Each structure stands twice: as structure tokens, then as C-alpha cells.
Amino acid sequence: MSRGIHVPVFVTSSPIHGFGLFAAAPVRTGALVTRWTPGVDMAFTRATLDALPRELRVFALHFGWEAPDGLRLVSFNASHFTNHSDNPNLRVSNDTRSSYARRDIAAGEELTEDYRELGAPVCECELDCPYCEEALT
Numbered sequence: 778m779s780r781g782i783h784v785p786v787f788v789t790s791s792p793i794h795g796f797g798l799f800a801a802a803p804v805r806t807g808a809l810v811t812r813w814t815p816g817v818d819m820a821f822t823r824a825t826l827d828a829l830p831r832e833l834r835v836f837a838l839h840f841g842w843e844a845p846d847g848l849r850l851v852s853f854n855a856s857h858f859t860n861h862s863d864n865p866n867l868r869v870s871n872d873t874r875s876s877y878a879r880r881d882i883a884a885g886e887e888l889t890e891d892y893r894e895l896g897a898p899v900c901e902c903e904l905d906c907p908y909c910e911e912a913l914t
Contacts, residue, residue: 786798788858800886810875818874823849841857860890866882
């Protein structure tokens with residue numbers, strides 16, 4: 778398992794969007810799945826984000842989320858492949874910047890979050906939505 782991811786996972790193509798994060802073994806209800814990990818994950822102020830090279834800014838805008846304190850949070854482990862679902866199997870805690878299994882998750886099942894719990898827009902683009910376009914200006 779990689780730092781910040783507390784269950785066995787793998788990344789492969791997703792029926793939801795692009796690539797997704799999948800459980801490599803069963804996950805029990807309530808289990809810690811991901812946790813913010815300093816040194817693996819980064820928090821950017823708006824000024825720092827604006828100063829990034831274009832490619833990194835696009836990555837941070839597309840794969841990150843805005844925390845309640847206004848920082849842009851970006852995970853640099855496989856958890857950034859977690860896709861959105863209106864009926865997710867993970868519950869997000871903004872207080873601990875962690876995700877937990879809402880229910881039992883079978884091996885091979887895609888891990889999903891409701892991005893709205895993160896305060897993030899639901900982006901289903903290929904880096905061409907107005908939100909991600911912000912990085913291009």
C-alpha cells in the first residue's frame with residue numbers, strides 16, 4: 778500500500794470516467810481508506826497555485842479540491858483517481874481529510890466519493906471544462 782492509502786488498491790480504466798481507483802481486497806464498513814499525508818499530499822494557497830507552471834496548475838485544478846479554509850489540496854498518490862458518484866461507497870471527512878468505507882466494498886469494486894462533500898465541483902471533463910480552463914488563463 779502507498780503512503781496515505783490504507784487498503785490494497787489498483788488503478789485501471791473506469792466505467793465512470795477515465796481511470797479509477799479500485800479495491801484490491803474487500804473493505805469493511807467504516808474502514809479508513811485514505812488519509813491526508815504531509816509529504817505525499819500538498820496544500821496550495823491561491824498565490825502559490827497561480828505561480829505554478831501551467832501543467833502543474835492544470836493538474837492541481839483538475840485532480841485537487843478546495844478545502845473549507847480555501848487551500849487547494851492535491852493528493853500525489855493513487856487516491857487522485859477516485860471518481861465521483863452520486864451514490865458513493867466512501868464517506869469523506871473534511872475535518873481529518875480522510876475517507877472511510879460507507880458500506881462493505883467488494884474486491885474489484887471501484888472506490889467512489891461524492892465530490893460535493895469535498896466542496897469540489899463535479900468535473901467530468903477531459904481537462905476542458907470551465908473550472909479546469911481557469912488554469913489556462
